[in-house]
Amino acid sequence: MTQSQATDPATGQPAEEPAAALRPHAEDAFAAELTALAAADDRPRPERWRLSPWAVATYLLGGELEDGTVITPKYVGPRRIVEVAVTTLATDRALLLLGVPGTAKTWVSEHLAAAVSGDSTLLVQGTAGTAEEAMRYGWNYAQLLAHGPSRDALVPSPVMRAMERGMTARVEELTRIPADVQDTLITVLSEKTLPIPELAGEVQAVRGFNVIATANDRDRGVNELSSALRRRFNTVVLPLPETPEAEVEIVARRVDQLGTSLDLPSPAEGFDEIRRVVTVFRELRDGVTADGRTKVKSPSGTLSTAEAISVVTGGLALAAHFGDGVLRAGDVAAGILGAVVRDPAADRVVWQEYLEAVVREREGWKDFYRACREVTG
Numbered sequence: 001m002t003q004s005q006a007t008d009p010a011t012g013q014p015a016e017e018p019a020a021a022l023r024p025h026a027e028d029a030f031a032a033e034l035t036a037l038a039a040a041d042d043r044p045r046p047e048r049w050r051l052s053p054w055a056v057a058t059y060l061l062g063g064e065l066e067d068g069t070v071i072t073p074k075y076v077g078p079r080r081i082v083e084v085a086v087t088t089l090a091t092d093r094a095l096l097l098l099g100v101p102g103t104a105k106t107w108v109s110e111h112l113a114a115a116v117s118g119d120s121t122l123l124v125q126g127t128a129g130t131a132e133e134a135m136r137y138g139w140n141y142a143q144l145l146a147h148g149p150s151r152d153a154l155v156p157s158p159v160m161r162a163m164e165r166g167m168t169a170r171v172e173e174l175t176r177i178p179a180d181v182q183d184t185l186i187t188v189l190s191e192k193t194l195p196i197p198e199l200a201g202e203v204q205a206v207r208g209f210n211v212i213a214t215a216n217d218r219d220r221g222v223n224e225l226s227s228a229l230r231r232r233f234n235t236v237v238l239p240l241p242e243t244p245e246a247e248v249e250i251v252a253r254r255v256d257q258l259g260t261s262l263d264l265p266s267p268a269e270g271f272d273e274i275r276r277v278v279t280v281f282r283e284l285r286d287g288v289t290a291d292g293r294t295k296v297k298s299p300s301g302t303l304s305t306a307e308a309i310s311v312v313t314g315g316l317a318l319a320a321h322f323g324d325g326v327l328r329a330g331d332v333a334a335g336i337l338g339a340v341v342r343d344p345a346a347d348r349v350v351w352q353e354y355l356e357a358v359v360r361e362r363e364g365w366k367d368f369y370r371a372c373r374e375v376t377g
């Protein structure tokens with residue numbers, strides 16, 4: 001084998017390792033866990049699945065294998081939800097993950113595809129501008145003009161590639177896609193074929209093919225799914241974390257994982273701060289304080305778990321670069337303000353009322369109140 005002698009243009013030194021991806025795909029980030037699961041897994045696997053449904057659920061929910069390998073939980077939530085989602089993928093129905101923003105729909109979809117097919121990248125990102133080619137196939141125009149329509153000139157979509165290889169395709173934000181483009185999925189999901197009239201042919205899905213779509217509750221109505229399409233999906237609703245403890249655990253775990261890839265300190269010592277961010281978010285979201293005694297107004301933002309994660313990650317970066325590395329109230333205050341005050345006029349009033357009526361009076365929250373006052377102005 002010959003060693004590559006490439007040099008790094010920035011330093012002039014021999015480049016030794018390929019640069020690490022900023023955000024590796026799930027199948028790469030958790031390759032060791034997936035390999036250990038596959039080795040330990042002696043249950044029947046549906047055709048072309050890398051793992052049995054049981055092992056896929058274990059990968060998502062976490063657990064310990066007989067050989068002592070620890071599988072970290074990816075999704076924190078009701079086990080049944082994961083079991084239904086995984087089982088759906090083994091049937092001829094597609095899976096629709098529905099929920100309010102930040103309930104881990106995209107996250108679960110990526111990990112399901114990684115565990116089932118070993119590849120989470122066969123992805124269509126749905127937007128109002130998503131065209132039919134993104135769902136079916138496009139053409140390489142140079143080839144098309146030179147040689148006419150042929151299989152070589154055809155550029156398959158991620159869905160078509162998943163059909164050919166018997167893998168999991170992902171469609172993100174399905175309800176944002178224009179209705180006529182959405183409907184191209186009907187034939188794919190019911191007939192399991194994709195017609196290619198230009199070549200007088202079709203692509204037939206190989207066993208193992210399925211689709212995971214995600215859709216945001218709040219977008220519903222923009223392009224409501226046609227009932228014909230909806231009937232091809234099993235819908236699984238991902239809930240908001242039920243208890244504050246569950247939400248704190250999710251935030252702490254994800255911040256820890258994200259922080260590792262950004263070289264940030266562990267959030268362990270900042271646990272109190274995480275708890276406070278989650279408390280504030282939940283109270284504002286629910287419109288009532290945790291003890292159920294005081295009603296508060298809700299701001300216009302969603303204040304999802306995902307936003308709590310980014311507030312804490314941002315705070316940790318502040319603590320690392322400008323503080324002593326320990327997360328404190330002053331590090332999260334500005335992030336909270338940014339997440340809560342989306343509408344500068346109305347939300348600011350809501351926030352100020354909450355600060356004075358709830359935060360100020362709360363036992364042991366003086367430093368937090370002061371930090372929030374300081375950034376609120």
Ligand SMILES: Nc1ncnc2c1ncn2[C@@H]1O[C@H](COP(=O)(O)OP(=O)(O)OP(=O)(O)O)[C@@H](O)[C@H]1O
Pocket residue numbers: 074075076077099100101102103104105106107108214215216241250254305306309
């Ligand atoms: N129950 C949960 N278990 C584990 N992680 C969670 C949970 N809820 C939220 N998260 C985390 O929140 C982050 C955001 O999730 P994700 O982007 O998948 O949300 P989404 O539902 O797709 O939101 P959107 O509707 O905005 O697209 C992820 O990092 C995910 O790990």
Ligand SMILES: [Mg+2]
Pocket residue numbers: 105106107214
């Ligand atoms: Mg999403």
